[in-house]
Amino acid sequence: MNEKSMNKKPANEKPSAGEPILMDCEAFEKISQHLYRPDAAEAALCEAALTHAESCSHCAALLTEVEWLECSIRDMARRDAARRVSPRVESALLQEFRHQKAAATRRQIRWRLAALGAAAALLLALGFSMRKHSVVLPHSSPALEPNAAASHAQPAVTPARAPVQASVAAKVANAPATPARRQSAPSEMSDSEYASAFVPLPYADDSAAIDGGAIVRVVLSRSALASFGLPVDDFAGADPIQADLVVGVDGTPEAIRLVSQLNPSDEF
Amino acid sequence: MSGAELTDDGLLRRVIAGDEDAFTLLYRRRHPAIFRFALHMCGNAAVAEDVTQEVFMTLIRDAKRFDPARGTLPAFLFGVARNHLRKRWEQDRHSAPLLLEDDALANRLSIHGASGNGNGHGAPADSHDLFASLETIGRVRQAISTLPENYREAVVLCELEEMSYEEAAEALGCPVGTVRSRLHRGRALLLEKLREPQSVRRAAVGQ
Numbered sequence: 001m002n003e004k005s006m007n008k009k010p011a012n013e014k015p016s017a018g019e020p021i022l023m024d025c026e027a028f029e030k031i032s033q034h035l036y037r038p039d040a041a042e043a044a045l046c047e048a049a050l051t052h053a054e055s056c057s058h059c060a061a062l063l064t065e066v067e068w069l070e071c072s073i074r075d076m077a078r079r080d081a082a083r084r085v086s087p088r089v090e091s092a093l094l095q096e097f098r099h100q101k102a103a104a105t106r107r108q109i110r111w112r113l114a115a116l117g118a119a120a121a122l123l124l125a126l127g128f129s130m131r132k133h134s135v136v137l138p139h140s141s142p143a144l145e146p147n148a149a150a151s152h153a154q155p156a157v158t159p160a161r162a163p164v165q166a167s168v169a170a171k172v173a174n175a176p177a178t179p180a181r182r183q184s185a186p187s188e189m190s191d192s193e194y195a196s197a198f199v200p201l202p203y204a205d206d207s208a209a210i211d212g213g214a215i216v217r218v219v220l221s222r223s224a225l226a227s228f229g230l231p232v233d234d235f236a237g238a239d240p241i242q243a244d245l246v247v248g249v250d251g252t253p254e255a256i257r258l259v260s261q262l263n264p265s266d267e268f
Numbered sequence: 269m270s271g272a273e274l275t276d277d278g279l280l281r282r283v284i285a286g287d288e289d290a291f292t293l294l295y296r297r298r299h300p301a302i303f304r305f306a307l308h309m310c311g312n313a314a315v316a317e318d319v320t321q322e323v324f325m326t327l328i329r330d331a332k333r334f335d336p337a338r339g340t341l342p343a344f345l346f347g348v349a350r351n352h353l354r355k356r357w358e359q360d361r362h363s364a365p366l367l368l369e370d371d372a373l374a375n376r377l378s379i380h381g382a383s384g385n386g387n388g389h390g391a392p393a394d395s396h397d398l399f400a401s402l403e404t405i406g407r408v409r410q411a412i413s414t415l416p417e418n419y420r421e422a423v424v425l426c427e428l429e430e431m432s433y434e435e436a437a438e439a440l441g442c443p444v445g446t447v448r449s450r451l452h453r454g455r456a457l458l459l460e461k462l463r464e465p466q467s468v469r470r471a472a473v474g475q
Contacts, residue, residue: 030452033451033452033456034448037433065459065463066455069408069458072408073408073423073428075401076408077427077429079405080304080307080428081300083303083307083313085300085303089299089317089320089321090292090296092321093295093321093325093328094288094291096325096328097291098288100329101286101288
């Protein structure tokens with residue numbers, strides 16, 4: 001290789017612009033495998049390598065081998081480019097895709113059901129908690145509200161009248177049950193409720209008027225109860241109180257009884 | 269689908285959302301390169317098909333494993349294919365790669381050509397060219413299949429798949445300089461492997 005020793009600058013060092021590239025056999029070998037894939041920066045280097053091969057029989061032989069290998073590999077790549085995967089692979093993949101999609105949908109439904117269950121449990125727990133703290137929600141019908149409002153106008157009754165009311169209450173309790181009364185009889189109350197005896201209202205002095213009336217569940221403020229002549233401990237209390245009113249056939253409230261919710265823990 | 273949705277990332281998002289058409293499109297776009305890579309790495313069409321199927325099964329089952337910040341989808345798929353191939357090689361460590369169809373054809377032509385020449389009724393010229401071409405391809409394929417794995421990957425991606433150094437580096441998860449040096453060494457080794465039989469044949473023809 002007489003050409004080998006003739007070069008002054010190693011070709012693997014990047015030449016500066018305009019500087020001639022000196023190529024030797026060693027440098028040619030290094031660049032030979034990249035001659036057909038030159039980077040833009042190596043274009044000048046490849047040019048120098050090809051020029052060198054023209055004057056060096058050893059490098060010319062190597063260049064021939066490299067060209068042959070390049071052609072063979074490209075021929076092989078062309079032939080292999082026509083190879084196709086069997087259609088069964090695509091079928092199997094699509095089947096798996098559908099299977100995974102169905103599984104994901106099932107998982108999503110399970111998650112939603114679990115979330116709904118958790119929300120329902122939370123609501124129940126909240127409801128029990130509110131009930132424990134004796135929070136009573138108003139549920140009287142709007143038609144009764146005027147009656148309750150009207151009763152506000154009644155003069156306040158003094159506690160001294162309580163014994164008289166008790167005797168009248170007994171009269172009300174002993175009165176024959178009419179169909180309307182049976183409809184709202186204490187047996188209709190839920191197990192979690194406790195009701196006092198009916199107390200006749202101050203102007204209901206005729207027990208016959210009670211017959212044929214109806215019992216209506218209302219929620220009244222403490223001041224309204226006081227206006228019915230009932231003893232109220234905490235007059236300023238804001239909690240409404242449930243009560244049953246016996247309403248006569250003419251629509252006049254005749255008697256009243258207090259209803260309270262039993263605390264479940266109190267039953268034991 | 270719009271242009272943005274036709275990118276690999278757009279299609280993959282739709283695949284994750286359960287769009288079967290997007291998966292079909294993505295598979296048809298990307299599977300040929302994965303199949304050829306597996307084929308050149310293992311030299312067995314059936315194994316290459318299995319590997320291709322496993323690569324896309326991985327995409328179906330665990331598409332969220334692909335992180336666009338870490339590289340392109342083809343690079344990810346080549347990485348999965350490499351892992352599956354390695355698993356295969358570990359399982360079938362002692363099994364030799366099978367001949368591909370054109371290699372088998374070359375062998376048959378070789379036998380036929382030898383007997384034809386012996387009788388004075390040689391094969392036609394185009395058959396001769398085909399034989400030479402297939403024989404050469406068979407030899408190159410054989411030589412590639414015996415390269416060390418790192419060099420083989422570089423040769424397959426850069427030469428057979430015609431990837432740029434940058435693309436190959438991304439697919440192999442190594443620097444561009446490493447790809448260059450592996451390709452250089454791989455090609456040099458290929459020439460060494462291919463030189464010997466040629467010289468032996470030349471000597472036989474000369475006698």
